[in-house]
Amino acid sequence: MIRQTLGAFALAGGLLCAAADIEIRQPGYIFQVDNGQAVIRDAAGNRLLQLGDLRIGWGAPQSGVGVSAERIGNDRVKISYETKNDPTGKVSFGAVYTVKPERIDAEYTLTAPKGINVGGTQLTVRPLDATRKGKELYKSGLWTEHAGGGVPFEVRDGYFRPFNGKASTLWMLVTGNHSWNDHHTQHLNFKKRDKDSDTYVADASFFVTPPDTSGAAAAARFHGRPVALTLSTGRDFNLFETGNIPAELKLALANTSGRELRNIALTVSARDYDGNLPLDRRETVTLAPGEEKEYIFPLPAGKRELYFAEAAATVDGRRYFTRTNVAVLPPHRFEHKDRSIFGIAAFFPTPSREAALALLNRLGVRHLRHDDNRKLPPEYGMIAFAHGNVKRTQWPDPEQRRRELDKLLAGFDAAGNPIYEFGNEWNMSTKGKSTGDAKKREAAQCYADWYKTIDQVRKENGRKVKIYSLGLAGQDTGFLKLLKEFGAYDLLDGIAFHPGRGNQTPDNPRRDWNYIGTIRAYRKLVKELGDKPLIITEAYAATHPNDWWKDSYRQSGDNILLTLALALAEGMESVQVYQLNDSTWHDIGGVNPKDVEYHYGMLMRDLSLKPAAMAYAATAEELDGAKFLKYLEFKARGDEEVKGMLFDTPRGDLAILYDRIDGYFQSRNTPDFKHAEPWVKAWPTERNHVFKAAGGEVTVIDSIGRARKIPAADGKVTLKLSGSPVMVYGLDLR
DSSP: OEEEOTTEEEETTEEEETTOOEEEEETTEEEEEETTEEEEEETTOOEEEEEEEEEOOTTOOEEEEEEEEEEETTTEEEEEEEEESOTTSOOEEEEEEEEOSSOEEEEEEEEOOTTOOOTTOEEEEEEOTTOEEOSSOEEEEEEEOOTTSOOOEEEEEEEEEEEEOSSOEEEEEEOSOTTSEETTEEEOOOEESSTTOSEEEEEEEEEEEOTTOOHHHHHHHHHTOSEEEEEEOSSGGGEEEOSSSOEEEEEEEEEOSSSOEEEEEEEEEEEOTTSOOSEEEEEEEEEOTTOEEEEEEEEOOSSOEEEEEEEEEEETTEEEEEEEEEEEEOOOOOSOGGGOOEEESOOOOOSOHHHHHHHHHHHTOOEESSOOGGGSOGGGOOEEOEEEOOOTTSSOSHHHHHHHHHHHHHHHHHTTOSEEEEOBOTTGGGTTSOTTOHHHHHHHHHHHHHHHHHHHHHHHHTOOOEEEOOEEESSOHHHHHHHHHTTOGGGOSOEEEEOOOOSBOTTOOOSSSSHHHHHHHHHHHHHHHOOOOEEEEEEEOOOOTTOTTSOOHHHHHHHHHHHHHHHHHTTOSEEEEEOSBSEETTEETOOOTTOGGGGOOSBOTTSOBOHHHHHHHHHHHHTTTOEEEEEEEOOSTTOTTEEEEEEEETTEEEEEEEEOTTOSBOOOOOTTOOOOOTTSOSOSOOEEEEEEBSSSEEEEEOTTOOEEEEEOBTTEEEEEEOSSOEEEESBOOO
16 A cells, blocks of 8 residues: 655656655555655554664765655655755765565665765664664574585574564664664665766665564564574573583474465484484474474483584475584583683673673683783682784874873783783784895884883883783794894793694694694794793684684594693693684674684584583693693504603593594695584594503593593503594503
8 A cells, every 4th residue: 555645746757755755554564754754663553763864974974854755666665865064066865665565675875976985874773662772683694504515504694683662673684884883873885886986875674573573583584484493592602511400402493484384394403422313303393374383302411512403494395404502511610720821812792791701711711811800700710911902003103102002001900911912913914924024024123113112111110011922923933033133022021922723733743834833933932032931822723614724613622622732731821712702803693604704713603612612621621730741652563653642630640642643634625625514523543552551440531521431451451542632541651
């Protein structure tokens, strides 16, 4: 139905309404143009949202109210807006709203001559009457099968902002920068219509749902998917404590098709770390339009385990699915955390800061790369360092630079930070260059000058914080040699660095873009230039799906164990894993399958634990209070490729053992590369090896912390080893 009001007259085949109303009714909402502004109401007539003028931003021309509204056909409305503060007289803004039964699609057109920056342009999206803007953006990820049979992954399915009304919810598909918004504006991503044009276009979409519609159901409805599936547990991080009460996996299955769905083929499964199926349910489901069914499935929680859960619904021959992980850990108290070197380089305050810190405490984290010690629970025994980058050209006035640096140092002292990591990866662009390279020398000289200044400011003002070097990217001993040449090295309180690692295990002794080789190169250099403590402020176990250069989920667990143990063995002052969460600071909880930066976390995007997080906890537990004794080598025939480390712990000698018969490289760069599922063993070869036992049995602990007893006979025990490390108590290896 279309309602025309006073003042309407025909023009150019359309219907022009000067200072008048246009109304289009759809089954679930009403779209109006009211006094030059687009307004969306729910089906009952309650006003939800006003769409209107534009903020081009930063003192540029602005658009005001609509001055004309033209209906184009039955379901499209064109609005032209007045322009203010436009000295060029060439700026114009208009909108075309296509009003469909299921949603409103908006196309915005902005004409602006060269010299006007449209990058920060924001659209008015003003909640009306009882409508309230939702606190959280729903970032939808759609689980997708890998074309080559690799591990499934999420693709970006849309970021949706809810506006909660009296009797319904209006959702906006945010296509601009989701972070650039306030109570009544949202950024639009304007792009040139063509490269030589002064015309820019942007789009957005809006749709209305019942008030209790979940974000997953709203996203499915928007994209025309017939069902939405959500797996959860009701627990932060899907983490349960061991005990007699089973863990509970919850499934919500919603019909988003608008019609009755019969014969939905539903499957729900959960595999443990060995690939067993403690949960494997199949049933046929019928759902009425809009109906949502909830299911609860028990999972064994009697012992430490990591489950990989999947729910799938097949409708009209097409399969829709979702995944999550469920972890079971025993309660644990770290008795020697004051001696721990294990840390985290970054974490997000999700689902809350309190919950995130509690998880870090359970994992065994001692050091935080940057935080305020006054705001940390003292019972966790954590110590926060300080970290911050500066631009090379920042604060060009020397006196201002000194004042600003002293403000930083004073803040770190107030926060109780013992160490300040000053700068980040200034050497990245010249990392592979020789010390004679002009740009490398320029970068090192610049940093040396900065460091001399901050060191002088610290001493003059009596600041206590120790100042370590910038976090050096990779193995760049040349940069440190130049700092020595330029007179800054001897002033450094310590060296921070980031040992890179690609498709090889952390223990590969090669001295290139790898972990242990980089550590040893810096250790050797500081012995030559002047001994300094070394801290690793970014250590990696990224899990970018089906990327040959990155770990699989299972490999990340193995490699976190080795990353932490090797750092302790090599005498590092701290090793900080980058990072706790998947996604990035500018898009917390976001989805981007193409950007590896979204996949560095030890948690999945939904905050469930990866094998890496389980391995961090297991390693921290077994190395609690540990002292490194020696690297293990075996000369017997057939044992030459067995590698390991031996630690003295309060619980007895702990050996970390693995067999490198398959080498140090986890993968090869092939066109059809794919990662295996996390319950599939990471290495093809397993071999038996005989060791001297100290008693009647040994305890073998895998990388995620699951322990088993193996009896010894005649003072010997046989262990089956592969490239995946295990931690073993009860061997006689001194």
